[in-house]
Amino acid sequence: MSDTTLAEVTAELAALADAKVRAANEKRGDDHGVNLAKLRAIAKRLKTRPELARQLWDTDDTAARLLAVLISRPKQYGRHDLDRMLRQARAPKAHDWLVNYVVKKSPHAGELRLAWLADADPVVASAGWALTTERVAKKPEGLDLAALLDTIEAELADAPDRLQWAMNHCLAQIGIDHAEHRARAVGIGERLGVLKDYPTPPGCTSPYAPTWIAEMVSRQ
Structure with a gap:
């Protein structure tokens, strides 16, 4: 799936957005409506995609950022990248996933x-x-x-x-x-x-x- 584009992935995430999931997530401060099992399935299909991960993060969309974390290679980010990303990750889930899946594995x-x-x-x-x-x-x-x-x-x-x-x-x-x-x-x-x-x-x-x-x- 190395030819999958940012536009294709963001369209797929948008199609998966569900109002009931979003309402449940918003109670915890997370502003997205994508079922996490479905989001993980996309990540499994894409595998590790460092450049696409950066593009997804920069969309400022929480579901896209969660997917970005899952397809990132922790060593791809410098210290200043990670500091910037943490300060951008105001949604609790994006913050937690960034810390647990990327920062903890970073040099x-x-x-x-x-x-x-x-x-x-x-x-x-x-x-x-x-x-x-x-x-x-x-x-x-x-x-x-x-x-x-x-x-x-x-x-x-x-x-x-x-x-x-x-x-x-x-x-x-x-x-x-x-x-x-x-x-x-x-x-x-x-x-x-x-x-x-x-x-x-x-x-x-x-x-x-x-x-x-x-x-x-x-x-x-």
Whole structure:
């Protein structure tokens, strides 16, 4: 499918747009109406298409950007490309997919993590925390976990929603993966009570850090 054009792909996405899907997505802040299984099927057919991915991203359409992420090669983007794209990705799904599928696999992830953690934009900072959580879980060497807990303890309660969610995930991950910090992580969660009353569907794990930590540790 290497001859598939931008116009063809955007027309296909437009044809797949569904008003009911869009209404459901808009409740979560995502402004598109394409079923994600169908979008992934297009990506599977296209395979990796770096140039088409760039063109799709630049359309400023959320469904096109999600597809762009799926057909990207993470190493195709420089640090400044990724920084620009993150700041453009205001839809939560586009933001999350960009971080998880592209930035985490990029050679620039480490320097972007530090830059984004210090950013004044809470949405950008949330990406820095997402990358930090990845380090906590997979490569904690060199991280000052106690200092991270200090920051979380001081800032979590008053953080804007998306930043709060990302910081809370980091709090839980520290408690789950690092037994020496578990009691403190649980204590911070209990004192702050962040997401304690979050509605959690049956069979799902609560995002309230003490409950989340206990559940995941019990599975280890």
